[in-house]
Amino acid sequence: MSARIAIVVFPGSNCEYDALDAVNALGATAQFVWHSETSLDGFDGAVLPGGFAHGDYLRPGAIARFSPVMSAVQSFAQAGNPVLGICNGFQVLTEAGLLPGALQKNRGLTFISRSCTVSVTSTRSVLTRSAKLAQELSIPINHFSGSYTCDDATYEQLVARDQIVLRYRENPNGSRDDIAAVCNEVGNVVGLMPHPERAVSALLGSEDGRVLLDGFIAASQLVS
Amino acid sequence: MTNYPIVVEVSLRSGIADPEGATIERALPALGFAGVANVRAGKAFRLSIEASSEAEALTQGQALADRLLSNPVIEQSTVRIENV
Structure with missing residues (x-):
């Protein structure tokens, strides 16, 4: 049975259809889950798509984190499911x-929307498990607040625990140590600024997002 | 119970790059403002809190500043009673 992937939709999300189509095209079964839902039962993996959840008011993600579905995402992640x-x-x-x-x-305070090259710097996450170390991928970015920031102690932990999974070849936004994606300690929760769901068709410029989403879907299937 | 007018100020922690503050600082000399340094951009929130004492209002204000108004990973906040 194909992996069942929840696409969590907030008011203001705008990449949910791209995510749904990409996941379905890669052989999994994607389904929207509205932010007011309180359960992710029956799903093998969850994707939080791009956009401007709750208008990005206050700070990007600041209001969305209190949406009812986030408690479900929290326990879903703690149970080891890919997020x-x-x-x-x-x-x-x-x-x-x-x-x-x-x-x-x-x-530089500019909104950046263009293709960029990232390299795989760890394959231990659910996103990068099917990719090769040092593999270079061309994937679009599209953001205003994408400069990854953390304090020195956190940065040292990220390096020591191999949690930096993608780095930009040329830093577009001022991210610390060119970081484009990080995972949690376990490796089942991953966040990235580039949009792999927009890079699954050669017709649209790049298929390099496939290896990432393929890995994520395969990891979801493993857990189920 | 009294309504206390509160101001919460949120700014980036020292050491965290502040592209907004830096841009403002660079713009000032062109406008004839010389000798201005250490510009840091931030946000201020005004609200009123119903509490039994000033101290309680400030405690509540700090709690909501930490939980919602700021992201403690990169920001710090101060809370004070607004002098009307």
Whole structure:
């Protein structure tokens, strides 16, 4: 049976259809879960898509982390299920404390929307498990607050525990140590600023997101 | 119970890069403001809190500042009674 992936939708999410289509195209079964839901029962993995949840009011993710569904995401993650936050979803996961650090306004204060190259710096996460170490991927970014920030103690832990899973080849936004994606200690919760769901078709510029989403779907199947 | 007018100020922790503050600082000399340094951008929130004492109002204000108004990972907050 194909993996069942929840696409968590907040008021203001805007990449949920891209995520749904990409996950379905890769052989899993995706389904929207509205932010007021309180359970992720029956799902094998969960994706928090990009957008501007709750208008990004206060800070990106600051209000979304208190949505009812986030308690379910928390216990879903604690149970070891794969959870992926893309762009705004990454911001929500850091605000919720499911991932370390924070995403700050880009250096230069510009909204950046273009393709960029990231390299795989760890394969221990559910997102990068099917990729090769040092593999370079061309994936679009599309954000205003994507500059990954954390204090020195957190950074040292990230390095020591191999939690930095993607780095930009050329830093677009001022992220600490070129960080584009991090995972939690276990490796089942991952957040990234690039949009792999927009890179699953050569017709649209790149298929490099496939290896990431394939890994995530395979990891979801393993847990179920 | 009294309604206490509260101001919560949120700013980035020292050591955290502040691109907004830096941009403002760079703009000032062109406008003729010389010698301005250490510009840090932040946010202020005004609210009123019903409490039995000033101390209780401030405690509640700090609690909501820590839980919602700021992200303690990168920001710090101060709470004070607003002088009307």
